[in-house]
Amino acid sequence: MGITLAEEIMLLCLDEESGVARQRQAAGWAAAGGILLELVMAERVSVSGIYLELGDTTPTGEPLLDSRILLIGAWLRGRSKGRVTDWLTKDHAKAVDAALEGLTARGLVVAQVRETLGLFPQRRYAQADGAVERALRQRLNDAVLDDAEPDERTAGLIALLHSAGLHQLAFPGRALGSVAPRMAETAAGQWAAEGLRAAVRDVQAAMVTVTAATALPFAPPAD
Numbered sequence: 005m006g007i008t009l010a011e012e013i014m015l016l017c018l019d020e021e022s023g024v025a026r027q028r029q030a031a032g033w034a035a036a037g038g039i040l041l042e043l044v045m046a047e048r049v050s051v052s053g054i055y056l057e058l059g060d061t062t063p064t065g066e067p068l069l070d071s072r073i074l075l076i077g078a079w080l081r082g083r084s085k086g087r088v089t090d091w092l093t094k095d096h097a098k099a100v101d102a103a104l105e106g107l108t109a110r111g112l113v114v115a116q117v118r119e120t121l122g123l124f125p126q127r128r129y130a131q132a133d134g135a136v137e138r139a140l141r142q143r144l145n146d147a148v149l150d151d152a153e154p155d156e157r158t159a160g161l162i163a164l165l166h167s168a169g170l171h172q173l174a175f176p177g178r179a180l181g182s183v184a185p186r187m188a189e190t191a192a193g194q195w196a197a198e199g200l201r202a203a204v205r206d207v208q209a210a211m212v213t214v215t216a217a218t219a220l221p222f223a224p225p226a227d
Contacts, residue, residue, distance in 0.1 A: 007106075014035060027170060037211050048073055111132055147190060163204055
C-alpha cells in the first residue's frame with residue numbers, strides 16, 4: 005500500500021501556505037471512516053448496519069491500520085460488536101493526527117512547531133513532495149470531472165469526501181453543484197463487490213449521522 009485513504013484525505017485538507025489542516029473536524033470524520041473502510045477491505049473488520057465487528061487481528065503491515073486493530077480490540081473488549089457511530093466519534097479527533105504522522109513518516113510532509121501569540125505551540129505540516137498530491141487530485145478529477153470509471157480505492161475515497169462534505173477541498177474553485185451529484189453517483193455505483201459497497205454505505209450513513217449531530221447548533225433548554 006503506497007498511502008492510506010486517511011492520509012490521502014489529510015493531504016487534500018492541508019493548506020499549502022500555512023501547513024494547517026482545514027475543516028479539521030470534518031476531515032477527522034472522513035479520516036476515521038477511511039481507516040475503518042480500509043480495515044473492511046483488508047478483511048480485519050466487518051460492518052453491517054449500525055454495528056462493526058473485529059474479526060482477523062493479524063497485522064496488515066500498515067502502521068496506521070494496525071494501530072486501529074489494537075484500539076478497536078481494546079474498545080470492544082468483552083463485547084462482540086459495537087456501534088459504528090460510537091467508534092467514529094471516539095476516533096475522529098485522533099485519526100487526523102495519526103494520518104498526519106503517517107504522512108510525516110513517509111516523507112511527504114515535514115512537521116514544524118510554531119508558537120501562536122508567543123504562547124501556544126501549533127504543529128504545521130509543510131509539503132515535502134507534491135507529486136503524490138498532484139496524482140491524487142488527478143485521479144479525483146478524472147473520476148468526478150471527466151466521468152472516468154474510478155478504481156475501488158478512488159471510489160471509496162470519493163464516497164468518504166462526499167459524506168464528510170469536503171467537496172471544496174477536493175475540488176477547490178468548483179461549485180458544490182458541479183461536483184456533488186457525480187460524487188454521490190460514484191459512491192452509489194457498481195465500483196466494488198456488493199458486500200464491500202454495503203459496508204461503505206453503512207460507514208457513510210454513520211458518518212452522515214455523526215457529522216450532522218455535531219453540526220447542529222446548541223439550543224438552550226426551554227423555560
